[in-house]
Amino acid sequence: MSALDKVLARIDSDLDTSLERLFEFLKIKSISTDPAYKADCRAAAEWLAADLTRAGIASSVRDTTGHPMVVGHHTSGKPGPHVLFYGHYDVQPVDPLELWDTDPFEPRIVTREDGSKIIIARGSSDDKGQLMTFVEAARAYIAETGNLPVDVTVLFEGEEESGSPSLHPFLTANKDELSCDLALVCDTTMWNAETPAISIMLRGMVGDEVVVKAASRDLHSGFYGGAAQNPNHIIASIIAGLHDENGKITIPGFYDGVIDLPDDIVKMWDGLGFNSEDFLGKIGLKTPRGEKGRLPLEHLWARPTAEVNGMWGGYQGPGSKTVIPAEAHAKFTFRLVGDQDPEKIQEAFRAYVRSKVPADCTVEFIAKEGSPALRIDFNNPSLAKGKDALSAEWGTEAALIGCGGSIPIVGDFKRMLGMDSLLIGFALEDDQIHSPNEKYNLKSFHKGIRSWARILDELSKG
Amino acid sequence: MSALDKVLARIDSDLDTSLERLFEFLKIKSISTDPAYKADCRAAAEWLAADLTRAGIASSVRDTTGHPMVVGHHTSGKPGPHVLFYGHYDVQPVDPLELWDTDPFEPRIVTREDGSKIIIARGSSDDKGQLMTFVEAARAYIAETGNLPVDVTVLFEGEEESGSPSLHPFLTANKDELSCDLALVCDTTMWNAETPAISIMLRGMVGDEVVVKAASRDLHSGFYGGAAQNPNHIIASIIAGLHDENGKITIPGFYDGVIDLPDDIVKMWDGLGFNSEDFLGKIGLKTPRGEKGRLPLEHLWARPTAEVNGMWGGYQGPGSKTVIPAEAHAKFTFRLVGDQDPEKIQEAFRAYVRSKVPADCTVEFIAKEGSPALRIDFNNPSLAKGKDALSAEWGTEAALIGCGGSIPIVGDFKRMLGMDSLLIGFALEDDQIHSPNEKYNLKSFHKGIRSWARILDELSKG
Numbered sequence: 005m006s007a008l009d010k011v012l013a014r015i016d017s018d019l020d021t022s023l024e025r026l027f028e029f030l031k032i033k034s035i036s037t038d039p040a041y042k043a044d045c046r047a048a049a050e051w052l053a054a055d056l057t058r059a060g061i062a063s064s065v066r067d068t069t070g071h072p073m074v075v076g077h078h079t080s081g082k083p084g085p086h087v088l089f090y091g092h093y094d095v096q097p098v099d100p101l102e103l104w105d106t107d108p109f110e111p112r113i114v115t116r117e118d119g120s121k122i123i124i125a126r127g128s129s130d131d132k133g134q135l136m137t138f139v140e141a142a143r144a145y146i147a148e149t150g151n152l153p154v155d156v157t158v159l160f161e162g163e164e165e166s167g168s169p170s171l172h173p174f175l176t177a178n179k180d181e182l183s184c185d186l187a188l189v190c191d192t193t194m195w196n197a198e199t200p201a202i203s204i205m206l207r208g209m210v211g212d213e214v215v216v217k218a219a220s221r222d223l224h225s226g227f228y229g230g231a232a233q234n235p236n237h238i239i240a241s242i243i244a245g246l247h248d249e250n251g252k253i254t255i256p257g258f259y260d261g262v263i264d265l266p267d268d269i270v271k272m273w274d275g276l277g278f279n280s281e282d283f284l285g286k287i288g289l290k291t292p293r294g295e296k297g298r299l300p301l302e303h304l305w306a307r308p309t310a311e312v313n314g315m316w317g318g319y320q321g322p323g324s325k326t327v328i329p330a331e332a333h334a335k336f337t338f339r340l341v342g343d344q345d346p347e348k349i350q351e352a353f354r355a356y357v358r359s360k361v362p363a364d365c366t367v368e369f370i371a372k373e374g375s376p377a378l379r380i381d382f383n384n385p386s387l388a389k390g391k392d393a394l395s396a397e398w399g400t401e402a403a404l405i406g407c408g409g410s411i412p413i414v415g416d417f418k419r420m421l422g423m424d425s426l427l428i429g430f431a432l433e434d435d436q437i438h439s440p441n442e443k444y445n446l447k448s449f450h451k452g453i454r455s456w457a458r459i460l461d462e463l464s465k466g
Numbered sequence: 467m468s469a470l471d472k473v474l475a476r477i478d479s480d481l482d483t484s485l486e487r488l489f490e491f492l493k494i495k496s497i498s499t500d501p502a503y504k505a506d507c508r509a510a511a512e513w514l515a516a517d518l519t520r521a522g523i524a525s526s527v528r529d530t531t532g533h534p535m536v537v538g539h540h541t542s543g544k545p546g547p548h549v550l551f552y553g554h555y556d557v558q559p560v561d562p563l564e565l566w567d568t569d570p571f572e573p574r575i576v577t578r579e580d581g582s583k584i585i586i587a588r589g590s591s592d593d594k595g596q597l598m599t600f601v602e603a604a605r606a607y608i609a610e611t612g613n614l615p616v617d618v619t620v621l622f623e624g625e626e627e628s629g630s631p632s633l634h635p636f637l638t639a640n641k642d643e644l645s646c647d648l649a650l651v652c653d654t655t656m657w658n659a660e661t662p663a664i665s666i667m668l669r670g671m672v673g674d675e676v677v678v679k680a681a682s683r684d685l686h687s688g689f690y691g692g693a694a695q696n697p698n699h700i701i702a703s704i705i706a707g708l709h710d711e712n713g714k715i716t717i718p719g720f721y722d723g724v725i726d727l728p729d730d731i732v733k734m735w736d737g738l739g740f741n742s743e744d745f746l747g748k749i750g751l752k753t754p755r756g757e758k759g760r761l762p763l764e765h766l767w768a769r770p771t772a773e774v775n776g777m778w779g780g781y782q783g784p785g786s787k788t789v790i791p792a793e794a795h796a797k798f799t800f801r802l803v804g805d806q807d808p809e810k811i812q813e814a815f816r817a818y819v820r821s822k823v824p825a826d827c828t829v830e831f832i833a834k835e836g837s838p839a840l841r842i843d844f845n846n847p848s849l850a851k852g853k854d855a856l857s858a859e860w861g862t863e864a865a866l867i868g869c870g871g872s873i874p875i876v877g878d879f880k881r882m883l884g885m886d887s888l889l890i891g892f893a894l895e896d897d898q899i900h901s902p903n904e905k906y907n908l909k910s911f912h913k914g915i916r917s918w919a920r921i922l923d924e925l926s927k928g
Contacts, residue, residue, distance in 0.1 A: 207688065211786050220750030225773045226669065226871025229801050230756045230765040232746065236705065236774040236796075243702030284694065288682030289826045294692045303692040311687045312698040313789050314780035319797060324673050324834050326799055326871075327775050334698075335781060337788055339691050364751045372786050409688025409788075 767868025
């Protein structure tokens with residue numbers, strides 16, 4: 005019986021005590037956005053530091069100007085990558101409380117009709133349940149073998165649900181201590197209940213607000229209509245011109261840096277059985293928009309977008325007002341992929357906008373901060389190792405997926421600490437995170453722990 | 467010396483007493499929107515009825531559910547058209563009072579640097595001074611000749627500045643009494659201080675509000691961007707597609723009923739010396755928008771327009787919100803000319819909009835009431851007579867002009883009483899109507915009175 009097998013056997017036999025610990029942790033009301041729960045947040049940090057230390061990762065609570073961080077270290081004395089594990093101990097508020105079937109801070113296990121079990125509590129999935137999969141894996145590994153197979157640093161924050169204001173200063177102040185070879189982040193979902201996943205690419209974003217001004221005041225559309233420029237029409241022409249009839253974005257240079265996916269990724273995504281009618285059906289739509297000739301999943305994960313998140317100009321009240329407004333506005337965001345450069349995209353967008361604004365009008369821009377897309381090197385050996393470990397545990401090839409939105413911590417780790425991140429989580433889409441009756445499948449918790457044991461073992465191999 | 471010459475001579479010699487009467491009238495605080503001035507409105511109506519009666523037009527105050535009407539009749543016993551003269555005795559509020567140099571209800575005459583005199587008071591131009599030009603002309607005519615040269619009915623309302631709520635019921639209830647051959651309306655401007663004008667066409671209007679709905683809720687632009695329809699983009703494409711690159715409106719059938727102006731009108735307008743740079747310069751613009759190959763005055767008066775008076779969708783607050791909104795809105799108005807049919811225009815617009823909305827989205831319309839454009843028959847003999855009379859008085863050919871906006875009373879007279887209107891006024895663009903220090907040029911008052919004497923004389927000719 006290999007060391008790993010022994011560790012996995014211990015995880016199985018210790019599951020009940022693992023659950024007891026998780027329940028203790030879930031009972032702490034660590035709601036970070038509400039100042040009323042400040043002491044609860046500290047209590048959660050202290051519980052976590054003590055539990056990590058008991059498990060064999062010497063940890064401490066570290067003050068910030070907000071809620072504290074928990075940092076711990078375990079030196080294995082072995083070669084192989086030094087990994088940083090990240091999670092967050094804070095949770096979302098629970099309101100509307102009346103929609104919870106039971107107290108959100110009294111965790112319980114419910115057996116569903118199909119016999120499967122779920123853990124119901126605020127934070128059961130996001131992120132206490134997820135982060136404890138790693139802690140329990142480390143505990144079992146150390147208990148069984150006396151050691152972890154690689155050097156491990158852990159970083160848990162208590163402000164993820166409230167914008168992480170202390171994170172940048174803390175990473176800056178503790179750069180040397182926290183810079184490792186690879187980050188492991190457990191805050192994402194599986195592809196589906198049977199298929200584990202690693203998120204390998206996150207879209208970037210850059211935004212801009214455009215203000216088009218024409219006359220020096222609002223005009224009467226009877227007296228000036230037909231002669232004076234109408235900023236609503238100019239904003240509309242800017243928006244309408246963004247895409248061609250095939251859904252491609254028309255801004256010159258926009259696609260510089262967009263990379264085509266490797267064939268094996270495209271093939272994998274095509275094989276994931278993603279049904280865009282189901283996906284869109286849930287929100288009352290049917291037909292995917294977007295560039296023709298691409299997989300729906302490419303649209304969502306791997307192609308850039310141009311979206312108007314807001315636009316306004318003139319009269320919005322009831323009835324009518326015959327006005328030609330002096331100005332009109334639109335807020336744009338561009339999701340970026342590959343090596344698209346946010347600054348260059350913004351410049352190209354502004355040149356495009358200026359080309360659409362008549363001489364009589366002026367245009368102003370209000371910039372929004374941009375961040376490039378992130379992706380792990382598809383040839384990074386840790387990626388293959390993580391994938392192998394997950395596939396072995398779940399009996400299904402792990403999916404390498406994308407993410408249409410952004411996960412700021414991954415950019416911070418990359419840009420501030422120089423680390424790639426492996427995003428591996430066991431949450432499911434139906435976990436109701438941020439909503440009443442949040443749950444985490446017991447299977448996610450159990451096999452999540454086993455997955456991390458396998459991943460640590462795999463990463464330690466030469 | 468002809469009868470007209472004698473009337474004109476009397477007008478000149480009576481100018482001081484005409485001014486005394488006007489000042490009495492101007493002192494009455496007949497602000498129709500403010501209930502505090504209800505008694506003043508009645509006092510103004512009573513003053514007017516008494517003064518008309520003294521002048522020889524037997525008149526009375528007629529109650530409505532709001533401020534009263536004044537109606538008078540003078541039977542000349544002569545052939546020729548029976549005319550209805552319309553004006554309004556109510557005035558705008560005076561605030562901000564602190565911007566008036568003197569009490570708005572203490573009229574005074576000021577001599578300007580160039581030696582010209584102006585009458586300063588609320589209502590001096592809009593519309594007390596204007597309507598008194600007719601009353602004084604009638605008075606002088608009757609005093610000098612014992613009679614008016616045509617049958618005259620007068621109608622003065624006291625709610626023009628507050629939406630004329632009593633007008634429709636009053637016209638309906640007194641249709642036979644008020645239906646004449648021609649209406650004379652004195653509530654408009656001259657072309658400039660030297661050039662009198664008759665407004666011969668008013669644009670009509672029809673509006674529609676468009677609501678485009680896509681997903682059943684607002685979406686995260688990271689998770690759905692590129693796949694889900696964005697109503698902002700659809701509204702923008704509807705707006706941007708309204709005009710082609712030459713400024714023509716693209717809605718199929720939109721130009722049905724648009725008539726080309728007679729050559730002599732185009733030639734006259736071209737000769738009016740309208741400077742679109744000056745016109746637009748006052749509002750901070752320079753270059754006329756609108757269909758290529760048309761005079762600027764055609765754009766303002768005689769061509770239809772499509773304007774978006776308001777549009778909105780998504781997030782309008784500070785910063786950014788990465789949302790794809792569930793719906794977006796736009797309010798459209800179309801100025802109509804010639805024989806364009808408001809209902810057909812609305813139908814054509816809606817068909818156009820539906821053609822731009824993708825299958826995944828729905829569109830709703832919120833109709834606004836429409837009214838067709840109005841114009842006096844260019845061959846109506848009264849038009850030529852009015853023009854001749856004005857040209858003779860001012861020593862300059864009277865301009866036949868258009869009006870980009872609407873003047874509801876003209877449509878009411880046309881549709882409810884079957885009368886065309888001659889819109890003749892002596893106000894100037896710089897009269898500051900509705901603003902502090904409203905004025906009326908003494909020359910407008912004096913030559914306005916003389917103009918009406920000439921017009922009545924001219925209308926009486928076979």
